[in-house]
Amino acid sequence: MILDQSLSSRIYETAALNRAFEVSAFEQMKLGNIKFPAYLSAGQEYISATIAVALEEAGINDRQIFIQHRGHSTYLSFGGDIDKLVLELLGDKRGCANGMGGSASIHSVEANIYGHDGLMGSQGPISTGMCYANKIPTLCFTGDAAVEEDYFLASIGWASTKKLPIIFIVEDNNFSILTEKKVRRNWDIHDVAKAFKMKAFNIDDDPQEIFSCLDFENGIFSEPMLLNINTHRMFWHAGAGVDDPDIFDRHKSIGEIFTADYRENIQNKYNNYVSNVWKKYL
């Protein structure tokens, strides 16, 4: 499917919300208001933003989502409650994970988003098992390091064997903390998935590329699939810092297809919105 102006705007707005949130969380960490490690997804927003819009466009409302530890953007893109996310980051019992989840184990019953337990990659087998049991379209988000877990690989294998309606989305920022992928392995996860007889793609986090991989004609979940989506993490693995100030910024790049006024209006709108949520609870 070719992205038109309307779809592009929806994706951009979702990403703008995510960016506003992550920049605000960065500031709150610097101020000391977030008192535990937080895993910011700034730079990676277009993956979840694009897939969320794609599912809306396809009319897929009954879906279940398994999230990785760097999951604020996924949570927000798929309709997680922003107030509950702020409260969770503040360690408040009213938070989306009852104040127990911190940043890494956020969760939303309302949005059917399942939290991550902290065992890297465990969402692979858990999402696969749940998808097997109820056959509901399932998204499993993961990082490029977590897919190296043996149990994640076996999950791809079983999902393929059982032809489950599941998409594994690898948010590949190339780093495990700061250890590059090429240091850790000489294989690519999309090749592994293909070896398991699963449809798989290795693409960038450009919304059009993501849309092009989704089979709107036969159904996005008509067969299991793995998307390895190359992206760029703007901030530290955990905490308020920047590893590479010159890193490619997809949000800036996508923004250039819109007018400067539009960009400014959208970003201001979400910056103010997010800022007001924080103010309610600080």
Added chain:
Amino acid sequence: MEKIPLNLRDTIKKIVKDHLDIENGLVMGQCLTAVGWVGGTLPEIYEDGGMVELPMADVSNGGFAVGAALSGRKIIYVIRYQGFNWFNAPIIINYACKSKEIWGRPCPLFVRSIAMEGGIGPVAGSSHHSIYYRMPGIKIYSPMTPSEYKLTYDDFMKGDDVFYVSEHRGSYDNFEDLIDIHFDDPHYVLFPISITRFNAIKASKELIKIGIKVSVCHIFIIKPFLPSEASLDNLSNATYGGCVVDDDYPDGIAKSLANDLSNITGKRVEALGLEDKTAGFAKEVDNMPPDTNKIIAKVRSAIN
């Protein structure tokens, strides 16, 4: 015509069948539909009936079962040898057991973990329930009789907790209840777990022949551990204290429960289990659960 009571094997088989036929549950595990049908404890049902063969990927399989349980269907997950829990346990313990507490999402899983020993080497043999014991969010039962197994399953179905059900193949032929042996003024009290319960009864019956009164207070529900008043009275009145006897290494459940019992009663309570060594395949180097003679020797050393 007199009705023949079901033994434990057939009781489990019936429970599993009803779980699939009536409760819309799933049974998951490796090599379920193979020759032996897991010691004859499974009905001959295949995937279309809910008996799900999993790949030979133990760590993942634990996660598949957890995910399936998260869907709201009640899952029986079969681990054919308790030692395989070293691979199977991580996601069960860290997700299923914590999900309700962290997120308010229950993940009811019935882990059928099966022990046996004798000539099966360094990993597969004996019970390994202590792996789970130290972690929150789990109930551990070790049923050795048909009525205990029914109670275990009923408790599971009534709630939404994760159950670790520590079975032992040596008990599958049993069809009788195992009743506590109580004395008003015992010399010693045994608190046996799993397969050691049968040997503890034999030990008590042997020792009474020479005037040594040994109470036997069976431990069927390991966690939460709620010893009966009668068992605590027996221990409080025992001249020489007691001992928890287990089919696992004693540096786990056995010593923990012994400590609990000791704290409650002020009596010295010891622990007896596998020897602190690796089990080999050959008989001379195997590591078997305490047999009757070993239990008798333990009692005699305590009272001498």
